[in-house]
Amino acid sequence: MPKSKRERKIHLTQTAKKDRDHKTKIINDVREAIDAHTNVFLFSYDNMRSSKFKDVRIAFRDSKIFMGKNKLLQLAMGKGAEDEYADNLRSVSKLCSGSVGLLMTSRPEDEVLEYFKSFTSDDFARAGSVASRTVKIKQAEVANHPVSMIEQFRKLGLPVEVQNGKVVIVGKDEHQLCKKGQELSTEQCKALVHFGHKLATFKVEIKCRWKEGDYVEF
Numbered sequence: 001m002p003k004s005k006r007e008r009k010i011h012l013t014q015t016a017k018k019d020r021d022h023k024t025k026i027i028n029d030v031r032e033a034i035d036a037h038t039n040v041f042l043f044s045y046d047n048m049r050s051s052k053f054k055d056v057r058i059a060f061r062d063s064k065i066f067m068g069k070n071k072l073l074q075l076a077m078g079k080g081a082e083d084e085y086a087d088n089l090r091s092v093s094k095l096c097s098g099s100v101g102l103l104m105t106s107r108p109e110d111e112v113l114e115y116f117k118s119f120t121s122d123d124f125a126r127a128g129s130v131a132s133r134t135v136k137i138k139q140a141e142v143a144n145h146p147v148s149m150i151e152q153f154r155k156l157g158l159p160v161e162v163q164n165g166k167v168v169i170v171g172k173d174e175h176q177l178c179k180k181g182q183e184l185s186t187e188q189c190k191a192l193v194h195f196g197h198k199l200a201t202f203k204v205e206i207k208c209r210w211k212e213g214d215y216v217e218f
Contacts, residue, residue, distance in 0.1 A: 026069055030076035031085055033064035033104040040210040041103040041112060042092050047129070047200040048099065052121045056204065059115065063105035070096050087213035095207055109209060113218070116204050125199040127186040131178040132199045138174050141195060142167045156191040 034040060045053075057065060066073060077093040078084030084093070096102075105112060125131065142153065143166050150167055153160045159170040169175045177195070178188050184199075192199060208217045 023072055026066075026072045027076040029064075030066055030073060030102070033066070034077075034085065034089075037063060037104040038106040038211060039104070039109060039112070040089070040092060041105070042095050042100055042207045042209075043103060043116065043204050044098065044100050044207055045202070045204045046099065047123065047202045049121065049123055049202045052123070052202050053204075056119070060103065060105060060107070063103060063107065065101060065103050067101035070098075070100065073102055088215045089210060091215045092208055092210050100207070109211075112209075113206055116206050120201055120203040122198040123200045123202055124193045124197075125184055125189055127184055127189050129184055129200060131180055131182045131184055132201070134180045135177045135192065135195075135197050135199070136174045137169075137177060137195055139169055142169060156187045156194070158191065 074093045074096050076085065077089040077096070079093050080090055084090040092102075103112070142158070142160060145153075145167050147162045147165065147167055150160060150162055153167065158175060160167055161170050162168070177191050177197070178184060178199075184192075206218050208215065
């Protein structure tokens with residue numbers, strides 16, 4: 001009986017080598033992009049939405065974007081004067097932490113800054129995020145729903161019942177879905193989606209620019 005592929009042993013030395021090769025490739029790719037383009041921009045982002053960020057990749061298809069490997073990006077640029085890949089790249093490296101990425105491009109600085117200045121997109125918040133504002137719903141917003149929605153609303157934490165064939169909020173004229181500064185639960189996020197309240201804003205901000213040793217923070 002042939003052995004299952006699941007039973008095949010994987011030697012750690014082989015996986016370690018592949019991991020090293022992969023990291024080395026990323027570092028080399030970053031350095032090649034630095035050499036190939038005039039400017040290096042470091043950007044930060046909030047409430048990342050991959051579907052929206054595709055627009056950035058399309059807009060800068062003639063450029064290179066690196067994200068998600070901050071430590072490798074720092075290694076590629078260098079952390080100090082003694083190991084930086086080019087003069088003053090260590091200044092960019094110091095800001096490479098958290099939700100950030102690198103854009104290597106030969107586009108003019110003004111064009112890049114103007115693009116990202118207007119690049120924002122509102123979207124529905126996800127569980128675990130913090131409410132950017134307080135949201136309340138009125139009686140009229142639930143009354144126009146069929147009574148068959150009553151159980152679904154209750155699962156979302158809404159205090160509702162059926163009165164005279166209509167869905168109503170129990171004992172009051174409005175219900176608070178969330179409070180500003182509150183961490184949102186899965187149920188709250190579903191309720192916000194149902195009633196059309198977008199509390200998340202996906203945005204990208206340019207933090208600094210490097211160009212042939214010249215470094216500027218924004």
